[in-house]
Amino acid sequence: QKEVEQNSGPLSVPEGAIASLNCTYSDRGSQSFFWYRQYSGKSPELIMSIYSNGDKEDGRFTAQLNKASQYVSLLIRDSQPSDSATYLCAVNPDTGGFKTIFGAGTRLFVKA
């Protein structure tokens, strides 16, 4: 069974702080990794995709991938109250992209 694991939280950070979200996955052959944001009652919204080991930055967001450790993380700098949401880690366990496995998500609260 291919799994994606996340700490369910909630993670609470003050406004302006760095929020750090973590994810591990079980399928060592996974090639594509994603972070989605989901507001309550809404659909997942893609924040970042990452395919290679190392860091990838996009604005206030940095995704980090370590395939040897089967670990993906998301850093949110200068956290804002509007960042309060559930963050979903997702993995494509094969190269065809025909299936995406989601983690259960980490709830983030940013306190003003």
Place this chain on the structure above:
Amino acid sequence: EPEVTQTPSHQVTQMGQEVILRCVPISNHLYFYWYRQILGQKVEFLVSFYNNEISEKSEIFDDQFSVERPDGSNFTLKIRSTKLEDSAMYFCASRGTVEKLETDTQYFGPGTRLTVL
């Protein structure tokens, strides 16, 4: 900006009834997906569809479920005989164009909330 649309936004049905959830993927996309999310739980993959056939399906996607692309724009999920446990949010997603066939980015629709009574 193009987007995935889904109808209806909320469907209420009686146990044992058939329901059809409808999706209009982004027009030039080639891969289509259905996911479901039971309230408070994770997003679960149901099925993917490419070139007019199912590419992959999960254990959840049993004989009660079917998908169809009846024309050039719609992508439907049919649940033949609904059960209480089918109550969930169902999301459609699409990705990949002829020019960027292998792009992994999936675009999600707003979802249909299915309530089975």
